[in-house]
Amino acid sequence: MGTPLTGSTVASTYTGLLKTTDNATLTASLKALSDGSGNDSALQVSTVASNINGDFSVATSKFTVASASGNTAVAGTLAVTGATSLSSLITSGNATIGGTLGITGGLTIPGTLSVTGASTLTGAVGMGSTLNVTGLSTLASLGVTGAATIGTTLGVTGLSTLSSIAVTGASTLDSLAVTNAATLGSLAVTAGATVGTSLAVTGDLTANGNTTLGNQNTDTLALNSDNITVPNLSPVTVDLSADKVLITDASDSSKVKLAAASAFGINAANAPQIKQKIFQGTAEYPTTTASPGVEITDLTTSITPRSSGSLVLVTVTVNYSKKTAGNWSYYAVFKLTRTIGGTVTELGNSTTGATLSGIAPIVYYPDSDTNFLNCVTFQFLDSPSTASAATYKVHVFSPGLTDTLILNTCPSASAGNLTTPSIARVSSAMTLQEFFA
Numbered sequence: 001m002g003t004p005l006t007g008s009t010v011a012s013t014y015t016g017l018l019k020t021t022d023n024a025t026l027t028a029s030l031k032a033l034s035d036g037s038g039n040d041s042a043l044q045v046s047t048v049a050s051n052i053n054g055d056f057s058v059a060t061s062k063f064t065v066a067s068a069s070g071n072t073a074v075a076g077t078l079a080v081t082g083a084t085s086l087s088s089l090i091t092s093g094n095a096t097i098g099g100t101l102g103i104t105g106g107l108t109i110p111g112t113l114s115v116t117g118a119s120t121l122t123g124a125v126g127m128g129s130t131l132n133v134t135g136l137s138t139l140a141s142l143g144v145t146g147a148a149t150i151g152t153t154l155g156v157t158g159l160s161t162l163s164s165i166a167v168t169g170a171s172t173l174d175s176l177a178v179t180n181a182a183t184l185g186s187l188a189v190t191a192g193a194t195v196g197t198s199l200a201v202t203g204d205l206t207a208n209g210n211t212t213l214g215n216q217n218t219d220t221l222a223l224n225s226d227n228i229t230v231p232n233l234s235p236v237t238v239d240l241s242a243d244k245v246l247i248t249d250a251s252d253s254s255k256v257k258l259a260a261a262s263a264f265g266i267n268a269a270n271a272p273q274i275k276q277k278i279f280q281g282t283a284e285y286p287t288t289t290a291s292p293g294v295e296i297t298d299l300t301t302s303i304t305p306r307s308s309g310s311l312v313l314v315t316v317t318v319n320y321s322k323k324t325a326g327n328w329s330y331y332a333v334f335k336l337t338r339t340i341g342g343t344v345t346e347l348g349n350s351t352t353g354a355t356l357s358g359i360a361p362i363v364y365y366p367d368s369d370t371n372f373l374n375c376v377t378f379q380f381l382d383s384p385s386t387a388s389a390a391t392y393k394v395h396v397f398s399p400g401l402t403d404t405l406i407l408n409t410c411p412s413a414s415a416g417n418l419t420t421p422s423i424a425r426v427s428s429a430m431t432l433q434e435f436f437a
C-alpha cells in the first residue's frame with residue numbers, strides 16, 4: 001500500500017503527482033506521463049491508445065516484453081481463442097494445438113512435435129532431425145534433409161525429395177526421388193524412382209516397368225548372387241560376324257564385359273563340324289584275307305578338321321548278315337582306318353594277338369538261320385593331328401575264311417518278299433564329330 005496524501009500540503013507532495021508531460025489535457029496524440037518535477041515516465045497515454053517506451057513486465061516475470069528485441073515471455077498458459085499467425089515459432093517444450101495452426105514462415109522444433117489429428121502441409125517442410133509419424137499423413141510436398149521414421153501410412157500426393165529414407169514396412173509411392181542413401185524393407189514405386197547415391201533393399205525388390213541402373217560407364221553394378229535367371233529370353237540364331245556376348249574378365253575383378261562373338265575366332269568357316277553318311281539300301285561285300293580287309297564303301301566318310309589340334313569322334317553302326325551258313329561264326333572282325341594323304345592308319349585295333357585283330361567283332365548266330373540280322377555299334381575318339389582331309393573307312397576282315405557280308409538285310413531277302421514281317425530292312429551309318437581340344 002502506498003503513502004496517503006492525508007494531512008499533506010500541495011507544496012510538500014506535488015513532485016510525486018503524475019500529470020501529462022505538457023500539463024495539458026489528454027488528446028488523441030500520445031503523451032508521456034511525468035511527475036511534478038517534470039520527469040517523464042516510460043508510460044505514454046492518449047484518449048485512444050497507450051504505450052510503454054521501455055521494457056514491460058507483469059508480476060516481475062509472469063509476463064515480460066523486452067523493448068529492445070520485442071521478445072515476449074509468458075510464464076503461464078497462453079490461451080488464444082482466435083486464429084494466430086506466427087512468422088516464426090520456437091517451442092522449448094511440448095506444444096499442443098487443438099485447432100488449426102497456420103505458419104507462413106519458418107518453423108523450428110528442437111524437441112518433439114506431436115500431431116494427433118490430420119495435418120495438411122501445402123508448402124515446403126524442412127526437417128533437420130527426426131520426423132516420427134504414427135498415424136496417417138497427407139503431404140502435398142515434403143522435403144526431408146535428415147532421417148524420417150514413419151510408423152504407419154505416409155500418403156504423398158505430390159513430388160517428394162528425400163535426402164535419406166529408411167522404410168521398414170511396405171510403402172507404395174507414385175514417384176520417389178532420393179538424393180542420398182536409401183534403405184528399404186519393401187517399396188513399390190508405380191512411376192519413376194531416382195536415387196542419388198546408394199539404394200539398399202533388405203527384402204525383395206520388384207521392378208515391373210523399365211529399369212535403368214547407372215547413367216555413365218563409370219557406375220558399378222555388383223550382382224553377388226550365383227543364382228541369376230533370365231527366364232523369358234527368346235532363342236535366336238547366333239550371327240558369329242555381328243553378334244556380341246557377355247563375358248567376365250578374370251584379370252579385371254571379374255567385371256562383365258562385352259565381346260564380339262568373332263573375337264573368339266569362331267565363324268561359319270572354322271566352327272566345329274559334324275559329318276554323317278547314312279546308307280539305307282542293301283549291298284553285298286565279298287571278303288578277303290588281306291588286311292585290312294574289304295572296304296564297306298557305302299559307309300566311307302571324310303572330314304577336314306578346322307585345326308590340327310581338333311579331335312574327331314567316329315561313331316559307326318553296322319546292320320549286317322552273311323550269305324553262307326557256317327564259316328564266319330567266330331573268325332571275322334570289323335576294322336576302322338583313317339587315310340590322310342595316302343597314309344592308312346588302323347584305329348582301335350586290339351594290341352593282343354596279331355592274326356585276328358580289329359575294333360569290333362563280326363558274329364553271326366545261328367549259322368543256319370537265313371532270316372537272322374545282326375548289329376554292331378562302335379566309337380573311337382581320334383586325334384588326326386591335321387587340318388587336311390581325313391577319310392574314315394570300315395573294313396570286313398577274316399584271316400582264314402571268306403564269305404560275303406550283306407548290309408542292312410538278310411540272305412533270305414528278295415524282291416518278292418520285301419513286305420514279309422520276318423525279314424527286316426534297316427540302315428547303317430558313320431558319323432564324324434569334330435571337337436576343339
